[in-house]
Amino acid sequence: MSEHPVSTTVAPAPPGLPACALVDxxxxxxxxxxxxxxxxxxxxxxxxxxxxxxxxxxxxxxxxxxxxxxxxxxxxxxxxxxxxxxxxxxxxxxxxxxxxxxxxxxxxxxxxxxxxxxxxxxxxxxxxxxxxxxxxxxxxxxxxxxxxxxxxxxxxxxxxxxxxxxxxxxxxxxxxxxxxxxxxxxxxxxxxxxxxxxxxxxxxxxxxxxxxxxxxxxxxxxxxxxxxxxxxxxxxxxxxxxxxxxxxLGAPEDFGLREAMRLVARLSSVKDAPAGQGVSYGHVYTTPQATKLGLVPMGYSDGVPRHATNVGPVQVGRQRYAVAGRVCMDQFVLDLGPDTTAQPGDEVVLFGVGAAGEPTAQDWAAAIDTINYEIVTRVGARVPRIHLGGEQ
Missing domain, CATH: 3.20.20.10 (Alanine racemase)
Incomplete structure (x- = not known):
């Protein structure tokens, strides 16, 4: 395995964008x-x-x-x-x-x-x-x-x-x-x-x-x-x-590699919901308790797999969640729990750098039974790529 340490420093997403792909x-x-x-x-x-x-x-x-x-x-x-x-x-x-x-x-x-x-x-x-x-x-x-x-x-x-x-x-x-x-x-x-x-x-x-x-x-x-x-x-x-x-056989850091893309969004809204509330199309998720629901303005038109419904791993702050309910064309929902401090505008990490504790493209691949290649290549054209480092 690699003898070279891998950087775990990540850059935050710029404010004001519904979503973006930060490419290091x-x-x-x-x-x-x-x-x-x-x-x-x-x-x-x-x-x-x-x-x-x-x-x-x-x-x-x-x-x-x-x-x-x-x-x-x-x-x-x-x-x-x-x-x-x-x-x-x-x-x-x-x-x-x-x-x-x-x-x-x-x-x-x-x-x-x-x-x-x-x-x-x-x-x-x-x-x-x-x-x-x-x-x-x-x-x-x-x-x-x-x-x-x-x-x-x-x-x-x-x-x-x-x-x-x-x-x-x-x-x-x-x-x-x-x-x-x-x-x-x-x-x-x-x-x-x-x-x-x-x-x-x-x-x-x-x-x-x-x-x-x-x-x-x-x-x-x-x-x-x-x-x-x-x-x-x-x-x-x-x-x-x-x-x-x-x-x-090994995570990226085991081979001296680090993920170059972070796919991030911003919470669009956070609202109270009662116990037993069906969430998104078909109500395939129901809140088990009174909670707060966070809306993420990304969907399958942006490359978020529809079959990530109820399983796609997402991070807000340092807390990990799964997609709650059906992934829609432009949005999906998170059940943030009753005690969340999350607010509209907070960064949502769909995938990023595993060594930094973030969900990864491989985590998404495992959740929906595919390969990490598909996860990164399917990110839609509506999602701006913001290139960091290099000669930018």
Whole structure:
């Protein structure tokens, strides 16, 4: 586990906002530095897809680069183009595409492209002809996940076509990569099997004349738990933002990470309620005693899961509560108890820094039977991101 202490200092939310997501860019920087230390001789590609897991694409990418990342990874090409438009010049890989997409801007902007299908290679080659530029590509192979990636006869054909295109100067095969199915369970037999399959494909590629500059397989979980899978480049995603990809094996602070996002709101009202009062739609919660109800102006349109009804963990002051009653589109209720001193305007923490005693994205994930990735990425566009630290 980590030898580096993790800061537990948190910044309060600014007054006057119904809700906001406070994003600590220094935490992202420090998380990447911790991942970089674990990566050994491998470089770090910080994955900033999905608006940097909800944290804000460009500020998070810049923070990751300050932490020592030398590559950035995104799923979709518009994300990569947005990074270039913001002046980011680091190598960027985009790997999930659809037929008919215009690859010319990617080549013009020096963006690396993941290739896993014959149609994608054909269309990238057409863009190379149109632009007069050599396409930088990474071959995505399926080693057992059964998702994106080439295998079997498709792989054999792609290798032959890539070798021919590279010999003609149309493409440069920069990388070869794959993705684990069970990296969050390091002892699962598929982990070893996929790694062996990956190495077999590397040998197959070499026989076809393809010798990539970078081989990459490790996601966050493998970066933290499987040094043998680091190869030339690791691709951490959720751990960049301070969330543990292996919560059964350790909390963020156990790996030298800290959560970068605090999702906070302000109490809109606090009012008396009698015992036996049904709360919110369907009255699925009833007050067991005379109490005070606090209204929080966030709901499922802001990313608060509707199935967090009666279970979502929330903190007001130093007191922990669960959502009381049905989560609505714009609001939910807390049963604050009869003796609360909470007032309208008080800060409500939905999730934040676990080492500071706050509820976490992992706590929410456990409460509703999902993963912490989903909790942070589902925070809605109506919730402003306020970036702290870094070069802001």
């Amino acid at each position: 860019l220094d935490a992202i920087r420090d998380n990447v530095a911790a991942l970089n230390a674990r990566a050994g001789d491998a470089e770090v590609m910080a994955v900033v897809k999905a608006d940097a897991y909800g944290h804000g694409l460009v500020p998070s990418a810049l923070a990751a680069l300050r932490g020592g990342a030398t590559w950035l990874g995104v799923a979709q090409l518009p994300e990569a183009l947005a990074l270039r438009a913001a002046g980011v010049q680091a190598p960027v890989l985009s790997w999930l595409h659809v037929p008919g997409q215009d690859f010319a801007p990617a080549l013009e902007q020096g963006i690396d492209l993941g290739i896993s299908t014959a149609w994608a290679l054909d269309q990238v080659l057409a863009a190379a002809t149109t632009t007069g530029r050599t396409a930088r590509v990474h071959l995505k192979v399926d080693t057992g996940l059964g998702r994106n990636g080439a295998w079997d006869a498709d792989l054999e054909l792609l290798l032959a076509n890539l070798a021919a295109a590279q010999a003609a100067g149309s493409v440069e095969v920069v990388g070869l990569f794959s993705h684990f199915a069970y990296a969050d369970a390091p002892q699962h037999p598929t982990v070893k099997a996929q790694q062996e399959r990956f190495e077999g494909i590397l040998e197959q590629a070499a026989r076809a004349g393809i010798r990539p500059q970078v081989r990459h397989l490790a996601n966050s979980a493998a970066t933290l738990t499987n040094p043998s899978a680091h190869y030339d480049l690791v691709r951490p995603g959720v751990s960049v933002y301070g969330l543990s990809p292996v919560p059964d």
